[in-house]
Amino acid sequence: MPWIQLRLQANEENAEKYSDWLSASGAQAVTFIDAKDTPIYEPLPGDEVIYWSNTIVMGLYDAAHDMDKVIGYLKSIHPDKAQMQYKLEQLEDKDWEREWMDNFHPMKFGKRLWICPSWREVPDPEAVNVMLDPGLAFGTGTHPTTALCLTWLDSLDLTDKTVVDFGCGSGILSLAALKLGAKKVIGIDIDPQALQASKENAKRNGCEQRLELYLPKDQPQFKADVVVANILAGPLKELAPTIIEYVAPIGLLALSGVLENQAPELQTIYGQWCDMDNYVVQEEWVRLSGKRKPD
Ligand SMILES: C[S@@+](CC[C@H](N)C(=O)[O-])C[C@H]1O[C@@H](n2cnc3c(N)ncnc32)[C@H](O)[C@@H]1O
Known part of the structure; x- marks a missing residue:
């Protein structure tokens, strides 16, 4: 099945907000591209979440989705729509799998728990590791x-x-x-x-x-x-x-x-x-x- 991927340029201040916008506009999955191949450590409650200054937020939509409507929606809520940088790409299954595989990393939650994509090395084999790949149900x-x-x-x-x-x-x-x-x-x-x-x-x-x-x-x-x-x-x-x-x-x-x-x-x-x-x-x-x- 072909997919449409929307890439939206973000930074550490607005990445999370943009991710919510993409989810609200019907993205089946949303992820971030970081500059380096580093695992993301989930912050403890009260700690700040750290994003990269050049984050790209990527939303994946099925090919039948009305992307004009999505772009219209994003522009209607973007504080500076003239500056909104985005790119739309059509992807075949194998392309998006490749792309997402490159960009999804193990993440640590609390003291013991890791969520690890199956194609990455498990950072701590002694930890509690859940192997989970991005799919079409919410929850990565x-x-x-x-x-x-x-x-x-x-x-x-x-x-x-x-x-x-x-x-x-x-x-x-x-x-x-x-x-x-x-x-x-x-x-x-x-x-x-x-x-x-x-x-x-x-x-x-x-x-x-x-x-x-x-x-x-x-x-x-x-x-x-x-x-x-x-x-x-x-x-x-x-x-x-x-x-x-x-x-x-x-x-x-x-x-x-x-x-x-x-x-x-x-x-x-x-x-x-x-x-x-x-x-x-x-x-x-x-x-x-x-x-x-x-x-
Ligand atoms: C935000 S996702 C949470 C998924 C996962 N538990 C996580 O924490 O990432 C919410 C899930 O609740 C389901 N859901 C929404 N309304 C529901 C309802 N009334 N009864 C049962 N499930 C519902 C949705 O289909 C969706 O899979």
């Missing part, structure tokens, strides 16, 4: 919402715990939880393609026996020790009673996909059931977390 670790959840999972002792990953996308959080010691994960997603991607990624990591995947219409009743949901504020609000039902008494919950100005309302909603922690901010994104009150 480059987005702050995913990074916030990965760092949170890394901070927990998940040995023999049960986990629900609500909005599992590529399965990145499910796989991280399993590799960090969880005995079973239930992944739920509204998108069948995401469930397929999660299944394939689980196989690649030898975790498929411990991962159950469901569409929302089939989701089982279950009480988990740990629940993580990286979807947007709207569904997190709407689905609060459903999501909270998955959290066992004194179980832990993390919510991501929330913008800073949306956090107080969600903090209040989930505060009905959980003792909430202070929320953590990365870029303009927030992670909320808490412990479910005992019955």
Whole structure:
């Protein structure tokens, strides 16, 4: 299948914002090109994310996507549209695979956890390594919402715990939880393609026996020790009673996909059931977390 790749010139100040714009305009995947072949170390909460002064943000769209509309949208929100530098390229499957392979690097989250593309050398074989290649479901670790959840999972002792990953996308959080010691994960997603991607990624990591995947219409009743949901504020609000039902008494919950100005309302909603922690901010994104009150 042919693809269209949009390259947008960015710098360390606007790279993350441009990445969100490309996602919002329908890019199936977004990544950054760095100048050097260095792994990206995900910052600890509170630390600054470091981008290169000459970053290129790349979005991948399927060939049928209306790129005039995308460019029009980007120009409508770009603070200096005359200066907006971009390039559109048509890519065949093998070209984009090559391109993305060149530009996707191992990333470290928290103290132990690495997300590594399969074609790169694993930087620390003794670490907890999830092998994951960019695909067409959301979740490679480059987005702050995913990074916030990965760092949170890394901070927990998940040995023999049960986990629900609500909005599992590529399965990145499910796989991280399993590799960090969880005995079973239930992944739920509204998108069948995401469930397929999660299944394939689980196989690649030898975790498929411990991962159950469901569409929302089939989701089982279950009480988990740990629940993580990286979807947007709207569904997190709407689905609060459903999501909270998955959290066992004194179980832990993390919510991501929330913008800073949306956090107080969600903090209040989930505060009905959980003792909430202070929320953590990365870029303009927030992670909320808490412990479910005992019955
Ligand atoms: C931002 S992605 C997160 C993917 C991955 N968990 C991560 O952290 O990178 C959100 C995922 O939630 C799914 N989703 C959105 N609304 C949903 C809903 N109402 N129920 C279940 N999944 C949903 C989307 O299909 C998408 O795969």
